[in-house]
Amino acid sequence: MITFILNNKTIKTSENSGMTLLDFARYQQRLTGTKIGCREGDCGACTVLVGTLKNDNVEYQSITSCISPLGNAHGKHIVTVEGTNLQIKLTTAQNAMKSNYATQCGFCTPGFVVALTGFALSNSNHNYENALNAISGNICRCTGYKSIERAANEVVEKLQDKKENTFEWLIQNEFIPDYFKNIPQRLKDIEAKDLDQPKGKYVAGGTDLYVQQADNLIDNSVRLIAEKEYLKGISIKNGSCSIGTNATVSDLWNHSELNSYFPNFKKHLKLVSSEQIRNMASLGGNLVNASPIGDMTIFFLALNSDITVLKPDQSERTLALKDFYQGYKTYDLKEGELLKAISFELPSQQSYFNFEKVSKRTHLDIASVNSAIHISVDNDKISEAHVSVGGVAAIPKYLHETSKFLTGKSLTSKTILEASDILQNEISPISDVRGSSDYKRLLARQLFFAHFTESFPKQFTLNDFVQHA
Structure with a gap:
């Protein structure tokens, strides 16, 4: 029995776990403020909040309900736009949209209101940049967006005096209704145990599977693994990092110690999807999706990562991620096996990591070509190099020959130019x-150069590589 709190109502349902949260809210509960738009997690019209009980507090994140399985709501607090309403007046987020004329047809408005409410509930710094990040997955086709940005800024201004982690302040200042203060205890009281799901397709966040296979998943058994503790967590020890495959990009984003090893971490991660998707998509799902342009796959390939595979008998095996992919959408994972963890050596003071991506729009788009590099330099000599590139082969491509060539060479423009020629021979x-194949070759070359101009700005400029254009 799936048990959770939907707005101010405790739900117990025997509906199929694979049903989407959106369809349950709209068709079973008649909460039609949550809109159906793209059904691919791109437009944000179906945005809801998911509250998770942690250490006696509830932490809220926004997600797109159109590609989220109902079973993932088990034991959580789900908030639709109706659940943000006050009895006789507009909430602060609603009023900000109204006073800034940030709505016309109104179709997208509920998603924006929920996303801004989630921003108010979050523990992030309540500044304008983070407010825009919070609504980055919401699309509006009417207002030109500037009025929505002004509404977001009004919410920011009214949050300046907020005391951390207090529902009371948010209730008093009309951001949320007063039932929120009882949610932590109510979640404790329902004592939701793990759902019994002995068979079916493995589903974590579902952000890729529900785009491709929603009808099949809705009607058949699924094995939901998003809440499995043995697949969670980020561990840093002795210069190494191990990440459970249920971790999300938002988990990486919010991990302060991990950020200390990657100076441009959030800049890189912001190129990955929208906040709603970063909150729900699992890293393991990104790897087994096996997309040739998977952003996090390219990221982890350049870190020369290993992956731990859990076998059906609970034993484990480990292999290099660069050896995992065997062909287009095929990989070394046998029936019943599950990715458990991703591990890699963290960058040191002598090493540099960079990620680059080109897509038809800067954010909220899949890459035309993406690339990453992790390079160690000692006395102007490259002691170790790992380069990956996506969108230029049938698999996410680790550049074996290019990486091998760079290792042991002096860090000069001549070395980089020669390595670029090797790169071109490795991709297809x-x-x-x-884009055309020629365009992708151009992008792969330019992104390769960008790794060095970004990592060593005092040593290289694009002019050093113009002759190779």
Whole structure:
């Protein structure tokens, strides 16, 4: 029995776990403020909040309910736009949208209101940049967006005096209704145990599977693994990092120690999808999706990561991520096996990591080509190099020959130019909707150069590589 709190109502349902949260809210509960837009997690019209009980407090994140399985709501507090309403007046977020004329047809408005409410509930710094990040997954086709940005700024201004982690302040200042203060105890009281799901397709966040296979998943058994503790967590020890495959990009974003090893971490991660998707998509799902342009796959390939695979008999095996992919959408994972963890050596004072991505729009888009590098330099000599690139082969591509060539060479423009030629021989892009093969070759080359101009700005400029254009 799936048990959770939907707005101010405790729900117990025997509906199929694979049903989408959106369909349950709209068709079973008649909460039609949550809109159906793209059904691919791109437009944000279906945004809801998910509250998770942690250390006697409830932490809220926004997600797109159109690609979230109902079973993932088990033991949580789900908030639709109706659940943000006050009895006789507009909430602060609603009023900000109204006073700034930030709504026209109104179709997108509930998603924006929920996302801004989630921003108010979050523990992030309540500044304008983070407010825009919070609504980054919400699309509006009417207002030109500037009025929405002004509404977000009004919310920011009214949050300046907020005391940390207090529902009371948010209730008093009309951000949320007063029932929120009872949610922590109510979640404790329902004592939701793990759902019994002995068979079916493994589903974590579902952000890719529900785009491709929603009808099949809705009607059949699924094995939801998003809440499995043995697949969670980020551990840093002795210069190494191990990340459970249930971790999300937001988990990486919010991990202060991990950020200390990657100076531009949030800048890189912001290129990955929207906040709603970063909150729900699992890293393991990104790896087994096996997309040739998977952003986090390219990220972890350049870190020369290993992956731990859990076998059906609970034993484990470990292999290099660069050896995992065997062909287009095929990989070394046998029936019943599950990715458990990703591990890698952290950057040191002598090493540099960089991630680059080109897509048709800067954010909220899949890459035409993406690339990453992790390079160690000692006395102007490259002691170790790992380079990856996506969108130029049938698999996420670890550049074996390019990485091997760089290792042991002096860090000079001549070395980089010669390595770029080797890179071109390692890739085999095809022409598709994201660009011609020649265009992708150009991007791969330019992103490779960008790694060095970004990592060593005092040593290299793009002019050093113009002759190779």
